[in-house]
Amino acid sequence: MSVVARVIRSGLMTTVQDLGRPGTRHLGIPCGGAMDRLSHRLANRLVGNPDTAATLEMTLAGEVLQWFQDSVIAVTGADMAAEIQGPGERREACPQGRPVSVTAGSVLKFGVARRGCRTYLSIAGGWDVPVVIGSRSTLLRSELGGFNGRALHAGDELRGGPHEVELARKSAEAATGWFVRLQDLPSAAGTQLRFLPGTHFGLLNVESQRVTEQAGFVVRSESDRMGYRLSGPPLCFREPCQIRSEAVVSGTLQLPPDGQLLMLMADCAPTGGYPRIGHIISADLSLAAQLKPGDRFTLRKVSQEMALDAAVLQERQFAAAVRLAMLPACSR
Amino acid sequence: MPELCTTCSLAGCGLRVGLSKYFGKEAVFGGVLTAGDADGVRWQMHATGSFGTPTSQPEISALGDSSLLLSWTADDDRELAALVCRGMQCLRAAGIPGVTGIVPGFASLAVHFDLVRVSVSQMQRVISEQLGGTSSVIPVPVRRIRIPVCFDASVSPDLGEVSQFAGRSVRQCVDLLCRTVFSVRMIGFSPGFPYLTGLPECLAIPRRSTPRVKVPAGSLAVGGGQAGIYPEESPGGWHLIGRTNVKLFDVKRDVPCLLEPGDEVQLFEIATLTPECGNHL
Known part of the structure; x- marks a missing residue:
């Protein structure tokens, strides 16, 4: 497939992502994939792609892209004030949460994230990079997958189209006056993340257990796709807690000896050696992925039943939104 | 060049180890699975293994809402390794629907799954059944790789x-x-x-x-x-x-x-x- 777009100016850190490599974690390969899976999947569905198609994940500030082909795209996730500059210098805002037609010769411009941290850009047919170990997602630490194993640079040429899509053109033409938004982005007022207690939660001293739910935590700047370093009240165990390496997952809250929590994210190693005091529930991981350094949040302990209900509800809302988006305009 | 094998006619794997002690009383077998030329260097892979049933049920706990952690205890570290390894092979062979990954640790095994397809409690039940039943007796060769x-x-x-x-x-x-x-x-x-x-x-x-x-x-x-x-x-x-x-x-x-x-x-x-x-x- 020929070149669809070229990067004129790169964002802060933009990588190609899909749903990652869940099946090779026993080989030491992180699962990886899109941090905000909900936004990634929605971006794909809006242009008629399967969930497994690759999108671009832009972090904090996005790219400026020169477009060479007529395409149907969708933008979801953080609001980076995207703008389409037509061939005739005509500028218009690029709406989020619905399919959008971009004509050859246009420039698509993303700015700085006003709310949220990560924006997803899909194209009908998906972004095309080689599949490495079953996935197109970029694993930066191992320089593996994605666009040559790295974040995009100015001058990079992007290709599209590994997936068959029929619906996209029609839905883009019909897409006016509506958009899909599935989650509220983190706000200045604060965000709440729900967690399930981990194996070692009960080993925290009473004060630490109490304060986990009452204090606020702030995402520190030394945070990336592997995990967030948090600052909050120092937590400690009743007695020193040493464990041998075992499995961790995206969302695991680890407590290293310095008493400040780590929240593991998509690119975390499959195993870890720090005690696990909790796990962010699956339904809140996409929201967690939209936190940026400096953002504050609180934790609320929930039960397995609540975690399952939240996941099922989220999946139902996703399915309903996608169904609605795919209806012909007249019957919407 | 590595010396030639005395027991399985190809490679010097005279060190076949009887793992039957850890797995049960089934026979130990041996043989060359494959030998390869990786980057111009010969490495060799042998099968020396045995089969039987896992000897104890693990303690199962939740690792978040879409993973379970199976933990075993044993007096002897090699026995512990064998239990974790057996559990992994058994669950892999079972091909449980909804499972997305099986990841061993030192004394534990994580089973990751899609929680929209199967809940924590359902998965816990299925795993207990798989590890407890006699249907789980599947011969699995242990590969030995010479480096x-x-x-x-x-x-x-x-x-x-x-x-x-x-x-x-x-x-x-x-x-x-x-x-x-x-x-x-x-x-x-x-x-x-x-x-x-x-x-x-x-x-x-x-x-x-x-x-x-x-x-x-x-x-x-x-x-x-x-x-x-x-x-x-x-x-x-x-x-x-x-x-x-x-x-x-x-x-x-x-x-x-x-x-x-x-x-x-x-x-x-x-x-x-x-x-x-x-x-x-």
């Missing part, structure tokens, strides 16, 4: 210190390492990095007090009672005692990882790292 290692002083900066710690000569240490059958307990730290257990106690030196910023790819290292081989250049806190030119992880291969949890590893000595294999070192 060439150069112990020359130029690529083993810490071998002298390790030999002092062990109170033996460097030669004695190398012989001991090559006689040892290691097992891959888990793969982690970086893609393809094997945590090898079975290290003789006299070589169980603690980690270095200051980690190295750069450890060359292929380095054989010991630390904290374990051995490992660095697949790629990375920082590392273990003692470097040799180097192999076999690539443990290569995304260009159909099967990128040479080793998997449950494999056995035996080292054999080579005099030099051949130059044609040096491009990735």
Whole structure:
């Protein structure tokens, strides 16, 4: 497939992502994939792609892209004030949460994230990079997958189209006056993340257990796709807690000896050696992925039943939104 | 060139180990699965294994809402390894719908699944059934992979210190390492990095007090009672005692990882790292 777009100016850190490599974690390969899976999947569905198609994940500030082909795209996730500059210098805002037609010769411009941290850009047919170990997602630490194993640079040429899509053109033409938004982005007022207690939660001293739910935590700047370093009240165990390496997952809250929590994210190693005091529930991981350094949040302990209900509800809302988006305009 | 095999007519695998002690009373079998030419270096893979039923049920706990952690306890570390490994093979063979990954740790096994398809409580039930039933008796060969290692002083900066710690000569240490059958307990730290257990106690030196910023790819290292081989250049806190030119992880291969949890590893000595294999070192 020929070149669809070229990067004129790169964002802060933009990588190609899909749903990652869940099946090779026993080989030491992180699962990886899109941090905000909900936004990634929605971006794909809006242009008629399967969930497994690759999108671009832009972090904090996005790219400026020169477009060479007529395409149907969708933008979801953080609001980076995207703008389409037509061939005739005509500028218009690029709406989020619905399919959008971009004509050859246009420039698509993303700015700085006003709310949220990560924006997803899909194209009908998906972004095309080689599949490495079953996935197109970029694993930066191992320089593996994605666009040559790295974040995009100015001058990079992007290709599209590994997936068959029929619906996209029609839905883009019909897409006016509506958009899909599935989650509220983190706000200045604060965000709440729900967690399930981990194996070692009960080993925290009473004060630490109490304060986990009452204090606020702030995402520190030394945070990336592997995990967030948090600052909050120092937590400690009743007695020193040493464990041998075992499995961790995206969302695991680890407590290293310095008493400040780590929240593991998509690119975390499959195993870890720090005690696990909790796990962010699956339904809140996409929201967690939209936190940026400096953002504050609180934790609320929930039960397995609540975690399952939240996941099922989220999946139902996703399915309903996608169904609605795919209806012909007249019957919407 | 490695010596020829005495027991299975190809490779020098005279060290077949009867694992039946850990698995049950089934027969031990042996034979060459495959031998390969990776980057111009011969490595060999043998099957030496046995089969039976897992001897105890694990304690099952939740790891978040879409993973379960299965933990075993045993007096003997090798027995613990065998239990984890058996559990992994058993659950893999069962092909449980909704399972997205099975990841072993030192004393535990994580089962990751899609919670919209199957809930934590349902999965817990299915796993207990699988591990408890006799239907889980499936013969699984244990692969033994022989890896060439150069112990020359130029690529083993810490071998002298390790030999002092062990109170033996460097030669004695190398012989001991090559006689040892290691097992891959888990793969982690970086893609393809094997945590090898079975290290003789006299070589169980603690980690270095200051980690190295750069450890060359292929380095054989010991630390904290374990051995490992660095697949790629990375920082590392273990003692470097040799180097192999076999690539443990290569995304260009159909099967990128040479080793998997449950494999056995035996080292054999080579005099030099051949130059044609040096491009990735």
